[in-house]
Every structure is written in C-alpha cells, then in structure tokens.
Amino acid sequence: MSTSLFWFRSDLRLHDQAALRAACTGGTRHLLPVFCLPPLDAVTAWGFARMGPARQAWLAAALGELAQQLERLGCPLLLCAGPPSTTLPALASALGIDRIVCEQIAAPQEQAEVAALRAAGLDVHEVWQSSLLDPAALPWPAAGLPATFTPFRQALEHAAIVPPAPLAAPASLPPWPPGAVIPAHLRADLAALASVTGDPRSSLQDSAGHYTGGERAGLAHLARYLARELPQTYKQTRNGLSGADFSSKWSPWLATGALSARRILAELRQYEARHGASDGSYWLWFELLWRDYFRLLHLQYGSALYRARGLGQQPLGPHNGEGFARWCAGRTGEGLVDAAMSELAATGYLSNRLRQVVASYLIYEVGGDWRAGAAWFEAQLLDYDVYSNQGNWLYIAGRGTDPRGGRRFNVGKQTADHDGDGAYRQRWAAPQS
Structure with a gap:
C-alpha cells in the first residue's frame, strides 16, 4: 500500500x-x-x-x-x-x-x-x-474484569502493573498523496463551529485568562499544575465546587485526546520522584484508574451499557419530561442544583461533586430518565467523554456494575457540606424573571 x-x-x-x-x-x-x-x-x-x-x-x-x-x-x-x-x-x-x-x-x-x-x-x-493501561497486559481478559472498581484497583496495584511509556511526537510524517484533489462538497472549516466568550466566573481559567483547547495548551497546563506542586493538596481540595486549582482540570484535554493519560502519568511519576509521593498524587492516579475502568467496562459489556435498564434487571419508570426541562434550565427550585445547572449552561463545565449531585437529583427527586441526563451532559460538557459520561450516569442510577444500587445524594447535606456560606449559589444564581 x-x-x-x-x-x-x-x-x-x-x-x-x-x-x-x-x-x-x-x-x-x-x-x-x-x-x-x-x-x-x-x-x-x-x-x-x-x-x-x-x-x-x-x-x-x-x-x-x-x-x-x-x-x-x-x-x-x-x-x-x-x-x-x-x-x-x-x-x-x-x-x-x-x-x-x-x-x-x-x-x-x-x-x-x-x-x-x-x-x-x-x-x-x-x-x-485512549487508556492508561494496555488491556492486553492486564491480569484478566476483558470478559473477566472485576465487577467493581475497588478489586480492580487493588489487583492492579498488587501486581504492580506499569502502563506503557508514552510515545514521542513524530519528527516527520509522510506527505499527502501527490495531486490529491479534494471534492469541494467534502471540505469543511472551523468557522462552522461555535465560538464563545468565556464567563469570568468559570473554573476553567488561570492567571493568564481562560484555558483553551489543543495539545500545546494541555501540555502547558500539565507542566504548570505540577510546577506549582498542586498534587500535594489534590485530595483535600478535589471536592471543591469552583476555582482554578481545586481539581487538576486535565479532563478537557483528555476528552479531545489533546493530552494522553500515559503522558500525564509519566510526568506525575517524575514529579513524585522529585517531590515525593503524597495522598494527593496517589489520588490523581486513583482518578486515572477510574477513567480506565469505565473504558474497560465498555470492552466487556459494549452496547448493554446503553440499554434503558443498563446492566440491571429492573425496568425504567416513566420519564418526567417537564421536570427534566426545569432541571436543564436550572429552574428546579433547589438552590444548589439550579446554580450548578446555570454554571454548566454558561461554561460547559461542572465540578465532579456537582455532576454527581445534579445527576442524583434528576434521577431520584425529579424522576427523570438517566439517559436523558447523560445526553444533556454530552451536549453541554466541553470535557464530554463517552466512556466516563456513560459510566458515571450508570453508577449514580444503580444500573452499572456496583452492587449497592445507585447513589442518592441528600442535596441539603451536600449544600451544608460544600456550600455552607452560600458563595457558590450566589455566584451562579439564576437571574430573576
């Protein structure tokens, strides 16, 4: 060829x-x-x-x-x-x-x-x-993946499985085929995609302004994050709701593939060699393993993960369409949920803690179809990842592999624990109509 x-x-x-x-x-x-x-x-x-x-x-x-x-x-x-x-x-x-x-x-x-x-x-x-680990090098075939995350993680750590080293970028590439003529109707340009003005309240900003997509920006962000020694505090801050530094913010670049998980881990390991491992740097590895686990679940179960009942046996109840519309618009009447949905609509981003809270609220309080929520996140999230999005919604809905039957968050407790002073709700309060 x-x-x-x-x-x-x-x-x-x-x-x-x-x-x-x-x-x-x-x-x-x-x-x-x-x-x-x-x-x-x-x-x-x-x-x-x-x-x-x-x-x-x-x-x-x-x-x-x-x-x-x-x-x-x-x-x-x-x-x-x-x-x-x-x-x-x-x-x-x-x-x-x-x-x-x-x-x-x-x-x-x-x-x-x-x-x-x-x-x-x-x-x-x-x-x-797209994964950190090579599926062919794991202790089990895809069909034998442990049913829950914890034994998966423990087995990997016990076996000291090491991900492949990241490949260097190519120094050269073969040229286009000579004389290639591209039919005009097949061509597109980036002007077709929307441009947005960054919201100054967004968590996706740094001292130089708003983050931007692309490989160079992703690598620069990774370098700054490690240079500022933020892994040291990650475990303590990871459940924050807003701000530039409470979480790694690697997900937007991982989602488009502008950063590879293996490159991230290789640099994190170099960071640990210089500064020592910590609970925070371990927890970053922990989160990368969760990302891998959702990928491996897709290799194991495939389209079954997209059924209304997921991997469970219980049928899905009726979908509350009106309640779903209010949830999407941030008009449920529940302050923390509405603030979160306002942030999502304005910025395309939401903290992991709030993603879980609003997903739980839609499923258990509104009576919305979990698949509708997953689709709304797909549309809105700039860091949408097909594996993680589906895996997390199945997890909250209790229709994945977790035997505990879903995660129902008490919104009042979450509000008290994470926004006791009301700062987040005030920051994202919907305008009065």
Missing part, C-alpha cells in the same frame, strides 16, 4: 499516538490526516442539539492547534463535512485510498461508524490507545 488515510477521532494530538504511528508503517509513502466535523444540526432522541456551543468551541481550539502542528510537518489536516460513514468512503473513492487507520473507540455509535466503513469495502485498522 502507498497511501493511508488517518482518521482523527478523540485523539487530537501528536504525542503518544500509537494509531498515527501505525498509519505511517507497513509501506505507507503518503498520508492523508482527516477529521470529520460532526453534523452540528444533529439532535438527540430527547430533542436538543447533540453538541452545544461550549463543546464546539473547545473542539475548534483543539483542531486549530492540531492543524498548525500538521502543517509544520508538511502533512496538513483535512477537515471534512458530514458523518464519517458517508464522508470517508466518498473521500477514499475520490483519491483511490482503501486503507483507513484510526483510534479504536468501544462505544456503540463509534463502533457503528467503523462497521459502516467496512461495509463500504474499506480496510479499517483500529488501534486502542
């Missing part, structure tokens, strides 16, 4: 890119890097846009940075319009390409995209690369 089409998905970076490396081997002389902009008019089964403005803007920044890096390597990024299932076969046909290489994503819609490409006669080579 002489030309490979590399399809960027949730891996918008050059460092630690096993899939991109695979695309450049096996006789590849020419490379066409492609990203398919999602249809921005797509709506969920619940009737709202699938990707909101904050997520669009973060994606645009990540793609802009990636395009600049690839341009410098002499292999520009091609932005295409339309769903991959139709766009990529049309592009491959126009250019005489039959090999596509991409990241493997073990979620139903993403798997359906690959199946459609293969049905169109294309040779699609998938490479698993």
Whole structure:
C-alpha cells in the first residue's frame, strides 16, 4: 500500500499516538490526516442539539492547534463535512485510498461508524490507545474484569502493573498523496463551529485568562499544575465546587485526546520522584484508574451499557419530561442544583461533586430518565467523554456494575457540606424573571 488515510477521532494530538504511528508503517509513502466535523444540526432522541456551543468551541481550539502542528510537518489536516460513514468512503473513492487507520473507540455509535466503513469495502485498522493501561497486559481478559472498581484497583496495584511509556511526537510524517484533489462538497472549516466568550466566573481559567483547547495548551497546563506542586493538596481540595486549582482540570484535554493519560502519568511519576509521593498524587492516579475502568467496562459489556435498564434487571419508570426541562434550565427550585445547572449552561463545565449531585437529583427527586441526563451532559460538557459520561450516569442510577444500587445524594447535606456560606449559589444564581 502507498497511501493511508488517518482518521482523527478523540485523539487530537501528536504525542503518544500509537494509531498515527501505525498509519505511517507497513509501506505507507503518503498520508492523508482527516477529521470529520460532526453534523452540528444533529439532535438527540430527547430533542436538543447533540453538541452545544461550549463543546464546539473547545473542539475548534483543539483542531486549530492540531492543524498548525500538521502543517509544520508538511502533512496538513483535512477537515471534512458530514458523518464519517458517508464522508470517508466518498473521500477514499475520490483519491483511490482503501486503507483507513484510526483510534479504536468501544462505544456503540463509534463502533457503528467503523462497521459502516467496512461495509463500504474499506480496510479499517483500529488501534486502542485512549487508556492508561494496555488491556492486553492486564491480569484478566476483558470478559473477566472485576465487577467493581475497588478489586480492580487493588489487583492492579498488587501486581504492580506499569502502563506503557508514552510515545514521542513524530519528527516527520509522510506527505499527502501527490495531486490529491479534494471534492469541494467534502471540505469543511472551523468557522462552522461555535465560538464563545468565556464567563469570568468559570473554573476553567488561570492567571493568564481562560484555558483553551489543543495539545500545546494541555501540555502547558500539565507542566504548570505540577510546577506549582498542586498534587500535594489534590485530595483535600478535589471536592471543591469552583476555582482554578481545586481539581487538576486535565479532563478537557483528555476528552479531545489533546493530552494522553500515559503522558500525564509519566510526568506525575517524575514529579513524585522529585517531590515525593503524597495522598494527593496517589489520588490523581486513583482518578486515572477510574477513567480506565469505565473504558474497560465498555470492552466487556459494549452496547448493554446503553440499554434503558443498563446492566440491571429492573425496568425504567416513566420519564418526567417537564421536570427534566426545569432541571436543564436550572429552574428546579433547589438552590444548589439550579446554580450548578446555570454554571454548566454558561461554561460547559461542572465540578465532579456537582455532576454527581445534579445527576442524583434528576434521577431520584425529579424522576427523570438517566439517559436523558447523560445526553444533556454530552451536549453541554466541553470535557464530554463517552466512556466516563456513560459510566458515571450508570453508577449514580444503580444500573452499572456496583452492587449497592445507585447513589442518592441528600442535596441539603451536600449544600451544608460544600456550600455552607452560600458563595457558590450566589455566584451562579439564576437571574430573576
């Protein structure tokens, strides 16, 4: 083969890119890097846009940075319009390409995209690369994954499983196929994606201003976080509700793949070698393992995680559509929940603690379908990750692997514990109508 089409998905970076490396081997002389902009008019089964403005803007920044890096390597990024299932076969046909290489994503819609490409006669080579750990190097096959997180973590730590070292970014890439002519109707540009003005109340800001997507920004943020020795206090501050430093804020870059988990851990281990390990640095490893666990659950259960009953046996009750609409709008009458939903709408971000509180409130107090809540988070969160989003909603709803039957948060207690002075509620109070 002489030309490979590399399809960027949730891996918008050059460092630690096993899939991109695979695309450049096996006789590849020419490379066409492609990203398919999602249809921005797509709506969920619940009737709202699938990707909101904050997520669009973060994606645009990540793609802009990636395009600049690839341009410098002499292999520009091609932005295409339309769903991959139709766009990529049309592009491959126009250019005489039959090999596509991409990241493997073990979620139903993403798997359906690959199946459609293969049905169109294309040779699609998938490479698993989004997790910290290599699934093939674990003490169990995917079907034997421990049923809950704690024995999973304990077994890994007991076996001293070490993640693979992150790969360096390529110093060069093969050029585009000579004379490549891209049909105009397949091309897209970043102007199609929304731009947003940062809210000064947002937790996604630093001393220089608001954070932005992209690999360089993500690596710079990681370096600053470690240089300021913030892992030392992470365990004590991780349940905070707002501010730049209470949590790592790695998730936005992890979500688009602008940062790899393996690069993060490698630098965290270097930090521990210099400053010593602490409860906080351990808890960052702990959170990265949770991220991996949700990925491995997808390898084990696949589409079963997306059923109304999830992995459980109990049927789902009726969905309270009116209550769901009030929850989305931050008009439930519950101060902490409404403030949180206002922050989410304004910034595309919400602390982990509040994500759990508002999810619990929708499921147990409003009587909303957990899948509707998961879809709303997908639309709103700029750090949306298909694995973690689904895993966390299943966890709160009691429809995942946890035998304890869900997590119902007492909002009054959460308010007293985490916003006793009312500062967060005042910060995000909805305007009176």
